Amino acid sequence: MHRRSVLKAALAASALGCLTPRQARAAAPARVVVIGGGYGGATVARYLRSWSRGAVDVTLVEPDAAFVSCPLSNLVVAGYRQMADITLSYDALGRSHGVRHVRDTAIAIDAAKRTVRLARGATLPYDRLVLSPGVEMQTSAIPGLAMPGGEQVVHAWKAGPQTETLHRQLAAMRDGGTFAITIPLAPYRCPPGPYERACLVADYLKQHKPRGKVLILDANPDITSKGALFRQVWESRYKGMIEYRPQHETVDIDPATRTIKFDVQDDERADVVNLLPPQRAGAIAVSAGLATANGRWCEVDFLTMASQVAPEIHVLGDAVQIAPLMPKSGTMANQHGKVAAAAILQLLAGRAPDPTPVYTNTCYSFTSATEAIHIASVHRYDAAEKTMLTVPGSGGLSTSPSELEGRYGVAWARSIWADMLG
Numbered sequence: 225m226h227r228r229s230v231l232k233a234a235l236a237a238s239a240l241g242c243l244t245p246r247q248a249r250a251a252a253p254a255r256v257v258v259i260g261g262g263y264g265g266a267t268v269a270r271y272l273r274s275w276s277r278g279a280v281d282v283t284l285v286e287p288d289a290a291f292v293s294c295p296l297s298n299l300v301v302a303g304y305r306q307m308a309d310i311t312l313s314y315d316a317l318g319r320s321h322g323v324r325h326v327r328d329t330a331i332a333i334d335a336a337k338r339t340v341r342l343a344r345g346a347t348l349p350y351d352r353l354v355l356s357p358g359v360e361m362q363t364s365a366i367p368g369l370a371m372p373g374g375e376q377v378v379h380a381w382k383a384g385p386q387t388e389t390l391h392r393q394l395a396a397m398r399d400g401g402t403f404a405i406t407i408p409l410a411p412y413r414c415p416p417g418p419y420e421r422a423c424l425v426a427d428y429l430k431q432h433k434p435r436g437k438v439l440i441l442d443a444n445p446d447i448t449s450k451g452a453l454f455r456q457v458w459e460s461r462y463k464g465m466i467e468y469r470p471q472h473e474t475v476d477i478d479p480a481t482r483t484i485k486f487d488v489q490d491d492e493r494a495d496v497v498n499l500l501p502p503q504r505a506g507a508i509a510v511s512a513g514l515a516t517a518n519g520r521w522c523e524v525d526f527l528t529m530a531s532q533v534a535p536e537i538h539v540l541g542d543a544v545q546i547a548p549l550m551p552k553s554g555t556m557a558n559q560h561g562k563v564a565a566a567a568i569l570q571l572l573a574g575r576a577p578d579p580t581p582v583y584t585n586t587c588y589s590f591t592s593a594t595e596a597i598h599i600a601s602v603h604r605y606d607a608a609e610k611t612m613l614t615v616p617g618s619g620g621l622s623t624s625p626s627e628l629e630g631r632y633g634v635a636w637a638r639s640i641w642a643d644m645l646g
């Protein structure tokens with residue numbers, strides 16, 4: 225029997241729970257390679273293995289030894305959590321689910337030959353490829369970052385060493401100093417994240433450097449998420465400490481004097497500059513020619529998360545050109561991962577994917593060490609529009625911050641980590 229037919233038969237039988245051990249041995253397993261072990265990639269890897277009952281061979285290419293979560297990382301910036309609290313092992317993905325973790329970086333994709341080349345020289349063949357490489361910071365858009373001292377101006381928008389650097393810079397800032405955070409034009413990773421960070425930095429300053437200030441320099445015309453709630457918190461809890469300036473698009477910085485330059489307004493100097501550069505899909509997606517929306521984001525078919533230009537390559541998470549009101553969030557990347565896993569198994573078995581997938585999103589933002597607010601939405605596939613549309617009357621928003629929501633926020637993180645990493 226042809227390899228594809230064997231695969232189809234094996235997957236169809238496996239999905240029905242009737243794959244005999246003999247059939248399983250006879251069928252060469254379908255090979256799925258997943259690039260990137262973050263919220264999207266780890267989820268799709270885990271669910272491809274679980275839902276195929278081990279019939280699909282899954283290799284996860286991820287250079288890092290452990291997963292480090294961006295959600296909750298703003299608490300680390302403010303000193304309320306340690307890096308160890310947001311760092312999780314990939315071991316259970318292998319031990320409990322049989323995902324093979326290759327610690328390497330994908331550097332090239334040959335879609336015709338269906339292979340991925342890795343930085344250390346290996347080549348991996350695949351039947352289906354999934355990319356969830358997150359975002360690339362477009363640092364070249366801010367020339368000063370390449371000048372001497374530019375490395376001291378961090379974004380900390382990928383949790384890791386920069387998260388700790390930013391905390392150290394905050395801790396070293398003089399009382400009476402200004403902590404500036406710059407926000408690029410949307411779309412960018414985690415719309416409410418910068419405003420959450422501003423709250424937590426202000427909370428830290430209130431306790432340790434009460435004369436300190438937080439300056440939010442936003443390229444957007446207004447707060448991009450949970451605007452009324454953030455304003456309410458800034459007015460009630462951090463009055464006089466947080467200043468918000470919309471329509472301030474950062475175009476450059478002088479690292480020596482920490483002077484920020486804008487497209488229109490006068491320069492601004494700060495003691496600590498937390499500069500979030502413009503972003504686009506992770507480099508491997510761009511170099512593979514998948515970033516079809518302005519060379520920045522990857523357009524996909526939301527039924528399967530398959531690229532619109534390479535149907536056997538699926539793209540998840542922040543790298544995707546979003547549907548209306550769909551945020552670039554960890555919850556959403558996790559949902560992309562599940563929809564893609566289900567669709568890939570259907571396609572490998574020669575069946576049509578679910579015609580009406582539903583994606584849900586919940587995003588918590590901490591407004592202090594213990595209190596949080598949330599926003600939730602539900603998105604359903606619309607066959608006429610060929611995109612995801614929010615379900616009328618669905619979703620929700622907090623009325624005010626609370627400690628109960630703070631506990632929910634931590635519980636959300638723990639449960640999504642368990643869901644994606646096993």
Ligand SMILES: Cc1cc2nc3c(=O)[nH]c(=O)nc-3n(C[C@H](O)[C@H](O)[C@H](O)COP(=O)(O)OP(=O)(O)OC[C@H]3O[C@@H](n4cnc5c(N)ncnc54)[C@H](O)[C@@H]3O)c2cc1C
Nearest residue numbers: 260262263264294295330357358414541542553554555557
């Ligand atoms: C401060 C902050 C707070 C946030 N808070 C929340 C929150 O409360 N709730 C929420 O839902 N979301 C939140 N987010 C957003 C969330 O972190 C992202 O939306 C999510 O990480 C996107 O998942 P992803 O799989 O696309 O990318 P990531 O999770 O970033 O994973 C990408 C992975 O790909 C790997 N990779 C990249 N290129 C390659 C390559 N060539 N080869 C191999 N591996 C590669 C990287 O090493 C990385 O591990 C927050 C983000 C930030 C910055």
